[in-house]
Amino acid sequence: MLALNKALLTGDFSFPPNLEAGPYPDNLPERVLQFGEGNFLRAFVDWMIHELNKKGLFQGRVVVVQPLAQGLVDKINKQDGLYTLILRGYQDGQMVEKREIITSISRGINPYEDWQAVLRCAEDPRIDIVISNTTEAGIIFDHGDSLTAAPPRSFPGKLTAYLYHRYKHFQGDPDKGMLILPCELIDRNGDNLKEITLRLAEEWGLPGGFRQWLKEANIFLNTLVDRVVPGYPRDEAEQLAGELGYQDDLLDTGELFHLWVIEGPTHLKEKLPFHAAGLNVIWTDDMTPYRTRKVRILNGAHTATAAVAFLSGVDTVREAVEHPRLGRFIEELIYNEVIPATDLDEGMLTEFAGEVLQRFRNPYIVHRWQSILLNTTSKYKTRVLPSLLDYVAKKKAVPAKLTFSLAATAALFKDGRVNGRQFQGKRPQGEFIIEDDPEALAFWQAAWQQYKGTAESAREVAPYILGNSELWGKDLNSVPGLAEKLGVYLQEIVTGGMAAALEKVLAEGEGA
The missing domain is CATH 1.10.1040.10 (N-(1-d-carboxylethyl)-l-norvaline Dehydrogenase; domain 2)
Incomplete structure (x- = not known):
């Protein structure tokens, strides 16, 4: 059976009528660095960015970084970042199913094999958003973290090293800070992540100028995500492959319901205009x-x-x-x-x-x-x-x-x-x-x-x-x-x- 990839999407393959399979976005630059490549982020944030791109509201793609040594990056790259998302649930009292090929991911990086590829992203001025979901255990302070490790062990360690590389590359330019939206389900996730990165910067003896830049040029937002995402439908996978006509090792499923609550200044809505795409994203001053x-x-x-x-x-x-x-x-x-x-x-x-x-x-x-x-x-x-x-x-x-x-x-x-x-x-x-x-x-x-x-x-x-x-x-x-x-x-x-x-x-x- 044919595999889902760019050649399939851009070729003359006849996709089923109940599947939305849009054009491959070759012309869109990478704008988001995402720590986490699992089912949830692909059915939630990456789907949202795909929706923005369809409406011409974002014009950017996502580079995903695998948080653990074992993960899905090889499959993501083999499929050119493409995957099928099936959303199911009640809409206006009726059961609805939507099938779509998501095209918002450009590539995946395994930092345990190529940490330099992650740091090169820090040198790209267009990549100015960080999104993460490394589970509740991901946002922790690790005493054993090291700036010289390739990569540092923890997610906050990786992020601190990434931001320090960006700081040096752009010589402390205050306009080159990042908008950082963690999706980990811990209280005040953005505040916690910022606190740990500042603590690591101090423990690692990084310059005071960097710590000031880290604190003032970067915006860490507290967020709350809500969508049930069962992920790969192993019981249905064979049947779905027959219906779709191709093999997708990254097939993902979720419910129609979605909610993203973001605590932060409302002017930031224009950077990620989810509201303009009709998505259920709430910006608030108290989440x-x-x-x-x-x-x-x-x-x-x-x-x-x-x-x-x-x-x-x-x-x-x-x-x-x-x-x-x-x-x-x-x-x-x-x-x-x-x-x-x-x-x-x-x-x-x-x-x-x-x-x-x-x-x-x-x-x-x-x-x-x-x-x-x-x-x-x-x-x-x-x-x-x-x-x-x-x-x-x-x-x-x-x-x-x-x-x-x-x-x-x-x-x-x-x-x-x-x-x-x-x-x-x-x-x-x-x-x-x-x-x-x-x-x-x-x-x-x-x-x-x-x-x-x-x-x-x-x-x-x-x-x-x-x-x-x-x-x-x-x-x-x-x-x-x-x-x-x-x-x-x-x-x-x-x-x-x-x-x-x-x-x-x-x-x-x-x-x-």
């Missing part, structure tokens, strides 16, 4: 309510349910929402624990929760819990733990579902083998592989070494988990009753299995 609502309800429900559902043998979000016990778990977690813990207008939260549950039921979106479990440890800290702690503060009680979700997350890692970022575990349906930060994997393994098969030892595992203040930001053993409840749930999951343990937690009611 806090949007972020809290989305992270706690949508992402929080995903992360809190992922291990529970996966260890129950339910593989997709839609199956879980429609499952009699898991569906009840999700709804009670949202309505009885997350919303009461969240200090925002209850009506706004309840309305959003209803929309989220409808999106979860989208029959065209096959969103796998195994994908959601990527980097689940940092996701739990960001998306679920704040609701748990706020619930305790408000209700003076430990929330059953949120605590049970932590026990289920821990149970994922009880038995298995670690290989770098990969954990190979086992559930009743067979072996599985999930990825997480190596330090997180080592932590979970160390926690389960405390377990000796008894209820008493389960109560030792719980305080070990909660006591990792470096991971959680505080010693969670200080939360009254949390260690005891977590220990009970751990023992029930391990001895009785997830289904029986879930039945018990549902019987508890709202809280305890």
